[in-house]
Amino acid sequence: MARPRRVFPLLVLVAAAAAISVSAPAIAATASEADALLAWKASLTNATALSGWTRPAAAAAACSWRGVTCDAVGASVVVLRLRKLGLSGGLDELDFAALPALTELDLNGNNFTADIPASISRLRSLTLLDLGNN
Numbered sequence: 796m797a798r799p800r801r802v803f804p805l806l807v808l809v810a811a812a813a814a815i816s817v818s819a820p821a822i823a824a825t826a827s828e829a830d831a832l833l834a835w836k837a838s839l840t841n842a843t844a845l846s847g848w849t850r851p852a853a854a855a856a857a858c859s860w861r862g863v864t865c866d867a868v869g870a871s872v873v874v875l876r877l878r879k880l881g882l883s884g885g886l887d888e889l890d891f892a893a894l895p896a897l898t899e900l901d902l903n904g905n906n907f908t909a910d911i912p913a914s915i916s917r918l919r920s921l922t923l924l925d926l927g928n929n
């Protein structure tokens with residue numbers, strides 16, 4: 796007699812995992828990303844151009860900050876494009892680990908100084924980095 800194949804329990808597990816990933820709260824990531832961006836802003840010596848970056852009532856509101864673009868569901872910051880805004884300071888206080896989905900970091904044409912921290916390597920999704928003209 797052939798042994799019965801136990802396929803069904805595996806299917807249930809896969810279906811359960813899919814259901815969990817679909818129903819997970821989408822804005823959880825953005826709350827920590829907003830905190831990381833606000834902490835960086837606070838460290839800058841000139842953040843006048845980022846005066847609209849204020850603690851959002853809803854985490855996803857950070858997606859409407861100047862220069863910030865999120866993914867389609869508002870779950871993660873994917874682009875930070877802050878060109879020619881008169882910003883000065885450094886990158887030391889930017890918690891790169893809090894921005895795992897960032898694909899583009901464009902700070903061209905500001906007044907940033909100091910070294911580029913090694914922790915920038917934690918931007919695992921980065922495809923464009925422009926720190927020119929600082």
Ligand SMILES: *[C@@H]1O[C@H](CO)[C@@H](O)[C@H](O)[C@H]1NC(C)=O
Nearest residue numbers: 879880881882883904905906
């Ligand atoms: C950079 O800073 C200097 C002096 O602090 C200022 O004169 C200059 O306009 C700034 N440049 C930009 C692009 O903001």
Ligand SMILES: *[C@@H]1O[C@H](CO)[C@@H](O)[C@H](O)[C@H]1NC(C)=O
Nearest residue numbers: 841843844880881882883906
């Ligand atoms: C600070 O940023 C503002 C807004 O971009 C800019 O007008 C101003 O020139 C900057 N100040 C300095 C000292 O760079």
